[in-house]
Amino acid sequence: MYDTIIKNGIIIDGTGNPRRRQDIGITGGKISTMGNLKNAQAKRVIDASGLVVCPGLIDVHSHSDVTVPLNPRFDSTIRQGVTTEVVGNCGNSAAPFAAGAGSGFGTFGDTAPVGQKTLAQHMQHLEESGFSANMAWLVGHNTIRSLAGVTGDSPTEAQYLEMERLLCQTFEDGAIGFSSGLEFEPGRTCKPEELLRLTAIVKEYDGMYTSHIRNRDAGVLEALDEFLHAVETHGLRAQVSHLNIRHNTHAPQNAFQKCVAKLQAARDKGLEVLTDMTPLNYGIGMMSGILPKWLTAASPDKLREMLLDPDTRARLRTDCDRYWRFITNGEWERVRMQNNPTYPEINGLSFPEIAKLWSKDPWDCYFDILAGAAPDINSVILVSYLFTDEHLRETIANPLYMLVMDGYSSSATGEVAKYTQFPLHYIGMTYFLTHHVRTMNTLSLEEAIRKMTSMPATHFRLGKRGLLAEGYEADICVFDYERLESPFDLQNPAQYAKGMAYVLVNGTFVLDGGEHTGAMPGRIIRG
Numbered sequence: 469m470y471d472t473i474i475k476n477g478i479i480i481d482g483t484g485n486p487r488r489r490q491d492i493g494i495t496g497g498k499i500s501t502m503g504n505l506k507n508a509q510a511k512r513v514i515d516a517s518g519l520v521v522c523p524g525l526i527d528v529h530s531h532s533d534v535t536v537p538l539n540p541r542f543d544s545t546i547r548q549g550v551t552t553e554v555v556g557n558c559g560n561s562a563a564p565f566a567a568g569a570g571s572g573f574g575t576f577g578d579t580a581p582v583g584q585k586t587l588a589q590h591m592q593h594l595e596e597s598g599f600s601a602n603m604a605w606l607v608g609h610n611t612i613r614s615l616a617g618v619t620g621d622s623p624t625e626a627q628y629l630e631m632e633r634l635l636c637q638t639f640e641d642g643a644i645g646f647s648s649g650l651e652f653e654p655g656r657t658c659k660p661e662e663l664l665r666l667t668a669i670v671k672e673y674d675g676m677y678t679s680h681i682r683n684r685d686a687g688v689l690e691a692l693d694e695f696l697h698a699v700e701t702h703g704l705r706a707q708v709s710h711l712n713i714r715h716n717t718h719a720p721q722n723a724f725q726k727c728v729a730k731l732q733a734a735r736d737k738g739l740e741v742l743t744d745m746t747p748l749n750y751g752i753g754m755m756s757g758i759l760p761k762w763l764t765a766a767s768p769d770k771l772r773e774m775l776l777d778p779d780t781r782a783r784l785r786t787d788c789d790r791y792w793r794f795i796t797n798g799e800w801e802r803v804r805m806q807n808n809p810t811y812p813e814i815n816g817l818s819f820p821e822i823a824k825l826w827s828k829d830p831w832d833c834y835f836d837i838l839a840g841a842a843p844d845i846n847s848v849i850l851v852s853y854l855f856t857d858e859h860l861r862e863t864i865a866n867p868l869y870m871l872v873m874d875g876y877s878s879s880a881t882g883e884v885a886k887y888t889q890f891p892l893h894y895i896g897m898t899y900f901l902t903h904h905v906r907t908m909n910t911l912s913l914e915e916a917i918r919k920m921t922s923m924p925a926t927h928f929r930l931g932k933r934g935l936l937a938e939g940y941e942a943d944i945c946v947f948d949y950e951r952l953e954s955p956f957d958l959q960n961p962a963q964y965a966k967g968m969a970y971v972l973v974n975g976t977f978v979l980d981g982g983e984h985t986g987a988m989p990g991r992i993i994r995g
Contacts, residue, residue, distance in 0.1 A: 470495050470510035471975060474946060477516030481936040482523040482921035484914050486791040492521065494942045497975030497989075502938055506524055507641060512706045514970060516946050520913070523921040523934050524551025524973065525897050529678075529709055529872035531555065533562040533605070533810030536877070537885050541601040541984060543879040545887075549945035552974045552993070553877065554928055556606035557709060558680040559649025563590035564607070564615065579886040588641035591992050598988035601877070602943070604930060605992070606678060607638040609666065610655045620765065621657045628665065635669050642994030644928065645676030647709075650691070651757055651791055653764050653846060656682070663698050671702040675995060678926055685717035685793055692727055696734055699741055707927065708743040710751075710874055712863060714854045717793040725861060731868050740820035742927055743861040744870040744947040748892055748956075749855050752806055752875070755838060755848035757791035759784070768843030785831055792852055801964045802831045802853040804958065807887050809847055810840030816889055816959065845929050851890050851958075861910050864900070870927070871900050880962040891961040895954035898965040902954040913949065930993055942975035989993040 472494040479490045479502075493508060501508075526547065531553035532542065545553065555561070562586050587605060594603075604701035616630040618624070623631070635646060648663060649655050670677050677699065683691040692708065699706045710745035711727055713719045720726065734741050756764065763784065766774055774780045789796040795803060800819040807815055814822050814837075823830045841848045863869050875897035897920065904910040911919070925934025932940040945968060952967035972981035976989035 470500065470505075470508060472512050472514065472942075472972070473505050473508060473510040474514045474516050474521055474944070475505060476639050477519055477946065479936060480520055480522040480865060480902075480914055480917050482897065482918055483917040487520075487914060490753065492560065492786070492936065492944070494972070494975050497942055499606055499936060499940050499942050502936065512954070514946065514977040518948070518953055519969060520949045521936070521944065521946050522917050523551045523936055523940075524945055525917075525920045526552045526554075526924045526930065526934060527873045527897060527920075528554040528707070528870060528928055529557050529874045530877070531557060531560075531745075531875065532877040533603070534876065535888070536594065536603070538882070538884040539877055539879050540594075540597060540988060541879070542599065542601040542877040542963060542990070543984060544894045545873075545877040545897070546600055546971055546978050546984060547968055548895065549947065549968050549971055550601060550873075550877075550897055551943035551945070551971065552602040552604070552930060552933060554604045554606060554644070555922075556608055556643075557647050557649075557678060557874075559608045559610035559647050559652055559655045561608035561611045561647070563587045563605075563612065564634060564648035565590075570619050585640045586641055587643060591642060596993060599968055599990040600984075600988050601973060601990045602933075603990065603992050604644045604995075605642065606645045606647040606676070607643045609646065609658075609663075610652060612638075613654050615657070619657070621659050623662065625901075631666060632669060635666060638673060639669070639673040639995060642992065643675065644993065644995035645678060646670045646799070647678045647680070649680040650682035651680060652754060652758065656766070657761060660694055660697065664696075664701060667698045667702055667704060671704055673995065674705075676707065677704045678709050680709045680853075681711075684712060685714055685719045687716065688719055688723050689726055689730070692730055696730060696741070699734065700737070701740055703739065705740040705927070708741070710746055711743040711869075712745060712855060713854050713859060714792070714794075715859070716797065724859065726928040728866060728868060740927065742868055742870060744872040745860070746872060746874045746892070747864075747896055747904065748859065749853055749857070750851055751854040752851050752890060752892070753792065755808070755834075755847050755850050758788040758795055759845075760783075760787040760790070762787070771845060772842035775835050775842060781835050782922065783836070787957065794852075797931050804851040805837070806849040806851045806890050808837055808841055808849075809844070811837060812886075842931055848914075860904070863908050864904055869919070870924050871897070871916065873897050875966065878962070879964050880964060885962055889961050891956050891958065891963070892965055894961060895956060895965045898967070899954040899956070901949070902952050906949070906952075942972050944972045946970040
């Protein structure tokens with residue numbers, strides 16, 4: 469007697485091999501049989517005739533560690549078929565944290581239980597509370613830098629030892645890797661030797677190193693070389709986060725092709741290095757990302773005063789030529805407010821719209837918003853048009869690229885919805901299937917699913933996940949491919965993907981007939 473049988477489905481097993489028709493038997497949270505189960509008995513039988521059955525999707529570039537306390541049901545990503553998320557990316561992780569600290573990347577309030585400091589304690593708290601999808605944890609370089617009190621480019625030996633202690637502790641607690649975010653504070657001021665010293669510990673624990681590299685425009689080749697130097701020095705298993713070239717930001721000619729050649733050369737040397745890409749032309753990022761070091765190095769109590777000072781503003785208009793360089797180029801129509809804590813009435817508006825509403829120059833609007841958030845300027849999040857259709861196609865189709873979302877699991881209602889007003893969080897993974905596969909034919913469905921299942925599961929060593937095969941965890945999606953929908957609406961972003969019929973996590977139905985069951989069978993995958 470099986471717990472569940474899924475019969476008559478169109479099996480896309482995650483290997484990239486052609487689809488086939490086969491039945492799946494599930495017992496004790498695992499796939500126990502793949503074959504013809506016509507006469508077998510089960511507590512529940514799902515007739516998947518005409519439906520695609522594939523492994524649960526795996527998003528290895530997620531920031532859901534900051535939303536899970538508010539959204540343990542993983543509402544928006546479960547409805548996309550995402551059953552496992554690797555969190556703590558871009559150098560920012562919600563744990564470890566100081567007592568009473570906020571949640572890190574973005575503005576989600578103080579969701580960390582007061583007094584909990586270690587990753588192990590945070591994981592235990594989440595497991596006791598319950599959550600719907602699996603999570604694996606990266607610890608952020610910016611996070612441990614902040615905890616060690618490092619702000620500049622020259623940590624003291626005592627600060628180095630504290631960062632090393634914190635990093636070792638997180639691996640002992642169950643982290644699977646270490647992430648850096650070198651376009652963000654406080655990591656952007658670090659020197660390469662700091663990363664070399666810390667990634668030596670990653671190698672000791674056989675962990676994963678992921679990096680939002682230091683530059684992805686004019687200096688992208690040098691930034692990638694810095695990353696690859698650390699990888700080659702220690703022989704690391706590694707991932708370049710969202711290796712993409714933003715449109716009209718002064719990147720070298722043929723930058724994408726040169727970056728891919730560098731990655732392939734590293735792989736030819738035997739290094740386990742890959743990369744990933746997001747699905748939309750649009751991306752999100754910290755509003756403070758364009759600010760120069762001379763401003764961000766100021767003490768927190770001085771930031772508001774400096775941002776309000778006319779002379780400082782005049783200097784910033786020419787000194788903010790970094791991160792999203794098109795802002796300095798005057799392409800304000802590409803920039804939209806996602807979330808800020810002080811002026812919620814402008815969330816969702818473009819900067820030309822904000823400038824018209826406030827009767828101010830866009831730069832003054834920019835500085836007013838940051839001043840309003842000071843000293844927590846990193847909490848303000850923007851959305852911007854970043855990539856051409858051509859660049860999306862060439863990255864998504866490249867064999868070195870996994871498919872990721874780079875967002876948060878959210879909900880269409882409740883507190884968390886206030887802070888995630890961007891379609892990516894609701895449709896990101898299914899958009900690969902509906903737009904890039906079904907409409908644009910950039911990839912076959914089999915290859916797209918491989919890039920979202922077995923490819924990341926193998927590279928990140930997530931255990932027996934990512935394949936429909938006997939002995940594997942029963943993380944499974946069942947959906948109507950032709951009726952799958954990914955509503956993309958910047959003005960009304962909180963719309964769930966449609967068409968997922970069933971999603972099982974560790975053998976438990978979390979989505980049943982397209983509706984969330986409220987089940988919370990998710991697990992933390994420890995290193």
